Amino acid sequence: MVGIKDIAKVAGVSVSTVSNVVNGKKNVGESTRERVMSICKEMSYYPNSVGKTLKTGNSNTILFNFSDFDRSFFLKIINGISDYVKDNDFDLIICTEKSCEKYMRNNLTCGSIVLDKKMKDEVLNKIAGEDYPIVVLDRVIDNPYIKSVVVNNYAPMSELVQGLVDRGYRRFGFVGGPEHTADNKERYRAFRDVLETSNIDFQQKSYFAGDYREKSGYTAAKILMLSQELPDALVCANDNMAIGAIKAFQDNGVRVPEDIAVTGFDNCDLADHMGLTTVSIPNYERGYIAAQYLIENIRGNRNVEPFKISAKIKWRNSVSVKKSKI
Amino acid sequence: MVGIKDIAKVAGVSVSTVSNVVNGKKNVGESTRERVMSICKEMSYYPNSVGKTLKTGNSNTILFNFSDFDRSFFLKIINGISDYVKDNDFDLIICTEKSCEKYMRNNLTCGSIVLDKKMKDEVLNKIAGEDYPIVVLDRVIDNPYIKSVVVNNYAPMSELVQGLVDRGYRRFGFVGGPEHTADNKERYRAFRDVLETSNIDFQQKSYFAGDYREKSGYTAAKILMLSQELPDALVCANDNMAIGAIKAFQDNGVRVPEDIAVTGFDNCDLADHMGLTTVSIPNYERGYIAAQYLIENIRGNRNVEPFKISAKIKWRNSVSVKKSKI
DNA sequence: TTGTAAGCGTTATCAA
């Protein structure tokens, strides 16, 4: 590996001069600059960022952390982050496992965007600090150096369920995600609140605990079909589970939406194709905004007010208007 | 940031002793080891991998590089890589932009898996070397330090087209991907070869140059529908374009497969749901295998024979049997 | 305008 020293030797100058040339400092003569530059090119010199980072303690690199490979909207988030980062002369590294803690702890990166649920709050609280801001997606952490970017789940879920009620649906089932997640709690709360205001009864036996994966939606629907009477609408905490449920219904001759309406949350690619009524989360924008806040915080413009991204309902064919209503 | 020096000071030992403890060397007394360990924990010391990397020139980290966010199978590849890497005590960083060259050039990473087409062969040829092996996906580079992992396109595409011929299809259209890519060339070649052996005429006007994106398939189908007579089968070089074509046909009242059969390549998530006949590429395995070869090469077990992954055809509803055949 | 030298956090060599 050719280093600054090699260049210096060949050019007959000192290492600091080479460094100054490479970094575009102006305290170097024109002829020297040109000579050094051409030698760098010739010998295909590439500055070693490890040495640089070690010295300066500043990497201009941010880290994005995720680890659930089932959910393809991650790519859109990454795309948003990547675009913002590129426009702001930062670098981005993405890390999928717990080992990414390593990249946070030393000055290889100067801030993180965290999506991975496996990364515990307490760990993040320890890592975040004056010169290591963090942006977390889909959860809220109360820490002066951690900014939360969350989807506003409550409003669209309320609107969705209210829409179902308005269309004449009365008997509901709910398939929830992992019970401890803020997302799921909020979506479920909105669901319950609307039913309550509408004086619609909801019994615990109609709640199914899933894990955001398709299979758990499938299973929930199978169980549902064993019960005396099917609800007339099944609200799911995300699309994957809704899709699983629809498949289960199809496999068993239960028609959607004639026999039962189904709704999701996320608006994943498949939702469109399957005609699933759902809530559209602007994922690219989510990534972009997260990167924006992170880099602003790195630059010292501190802002850790939780940010709520709004979402929009997509009414599609998995919901109709109840005949009794017509 | 707490470093090895701070620990040494508090523990009243030298930095080398701390280093030895942290790295589990055995040349250190039991009592010292325990004392140092507990102090490390107390002060939440985390070894700085930048310093370590600079010193040792060895990071045990590999890099994965991609940048096309439209194609969700990337997540599966990443998943495969991630799993292998994790099991082998390596770390993985993923990089999306050209800036990743930076992470290749210095010893931050000790090998790369490259999928991004924007990363030019000549650049890779320069970077690859004795102690920086590279694995490229979906292209073949002849270099003693670069291993190619490619999908065997020819065999399944031949089988697919032969299958169409056997089902009675005679008039074909083809929607190609980016013309310079090896993938596309191979798929097209298989297509032409089968037609030739079967004495089926194919005219250049029935070839449409796309870019692997859905929109280009849509456009191709629109153009196709302007022609005098529709072919009875449209073979597409990937799923995205096939899906675009199907949408165009649907939007214009052309029935699939009654009026025209459509096939893709990739077996993306949507393919299943849309009943698209296609070729299934084992993406998780692709990533896993790529990581495996890379790490073996890093360990000095050199092997740069191009590796061909086989793929399987999924016959679905977008193809039927031609009436005339029955 | 250019060069000298210290130091970033670590590991490795060698001596004690």
Place this chain on the structure above:
DNA sequence: TTGATAACGCTTACAA
């Protein structure tokens, strides 16, 4: 079993 010290590649006062 321990410690002093050089070195990794780079930047940056400061000196020349």
